[in-house]
Amino acid sequence: MEFGVAADAYRSDPSKKATRNGAVMVTVVLALAAFLAVLGAWYALAGALSLVAIAVALVVGLAVLSSVHVCLEWERAVIMRLGRFSRLAGPGIFFSIPLIEFCTLRVDQRTIATPFGAEEALTSDLVPLDVDAVLFWMIWDPEKACTEVEDCRFAVALTAQTALRDAIGRASVSNVVMRRHQLDQELQEAVEAKVTDWGITVLSVEIRDIIIPKELHGVMSLEAQAECRKNARIALMEAERDVSAILQEVAETYSYDDIALSLRKMHLTYEGMQDNGSSLVVPSAYSEGFAKESGKESPER
Known part of the structure; x- marks a missing residue:
């Protein structure tokens, strides 16, 4: 079973990775x-060599080969003694008792990136989606990673894929x-x-890609357009409501003050002429109204 096949294109050159050759x-x-x-x-x-000497030297060499081990800085070795957990060893050089102790697993404690995905996972509204994601995790307890689960890498990938399908199934396509x-x-x-009991901690999960069936692209585009029109109309109506409320307050203010209303008319007329650079033809009745008002005020002065 393969997880996150699309992520293989981003893998680095194996020759540039750290090796255990040394x-x-x-x-x-x-x-x-x-x-x-x-x-x-x-x-x-x-004074001479014989088959017995070669056999003894071979046994000693194999004993050294099975008892001397080297762990890299990011590695920890799980040592078993007669089938029971004995200790953790590393990093550096360490020794084990031949035939009694053996290194059953070397655990890499660096951050591990595991790509996984869900193909044709159904959402709550029965839309099949192809989702590609990546999981970043690390082993903080090598003993549990060795004794509590058979293959921790495969188990983590399966757990992540199952959780992804479950999360998609509980949400609609728009929510996803x-x-x-x-x-x-x-x-x-x-x-x-799920993986804490295996001595594993999850650093982050990131969704890389969500592929929607091509048959739904047009439908979802129409739905998005309709939603945009709806939001635009709601915004326009809310703006008209606010403007009408402001106009109502202004009308109430001008209804009690004729002089302010006349000044506002003159100001609007001036702004219109200034912006357009045009002339204004004023009816004679309009100018007589100002003359009449000034005639009323002159005797008082």
Whole structure:
């Protein structure tokens, strides 16, 4: 079973990754040195080599090969003694008792990126989706990762895929598309709850891609357009409501003050002429109204 096949295109060159070649060479060199040392000691004592000497040197070399181990900085070795957990070893060089102790698992404690996905997962409104995601996790307890689960990497990938299908099945297609961050958080919590007992912690879950069937692209586009028109009309009606409320307040103010209303008319007329650079033809009745008002006020002065 393959998870997140699309992520394989982003994998780096294997030659640029960290390797264990140096650690293996140290063990092999020490075993070869022990083999040659036994042969040299036998020759120095007996004066000649025989099949017995070669056999003894071979046994010593194999013993060194099985008892001397090297762990890299990010590795921890789970040591079993006669089938029971004994200790954790590493990093660096460590030794084990041949035939009694053995290194059953080397655990990588770096951050691990596991791509996974869900093909044709049904949403709550029965829309099949193809979702691609990536899980970042690490092993904080090598003992539990070895003794509590058979294959922790495969188990984590299966758990993540199951949680993804469950989360998609409880949400509509619009919620899955628009609430990706919340889906990431929900997946992280669901996976974390299952893998904590295995000595594993989940750092983050990120949705990489959501593929909607092509048959629904047109329908969803029409639905989005209708939603945009609806929102635009609601915004326009709310603006008209606010403007009408303001106009009502202004009308109430001008209804009690004729002078302010006349000044407002003159101001609007001036602004219109200034913006357009045009002339205004005023009816004679309009100018007589101002003259009449000034005639009323002159006797009082």
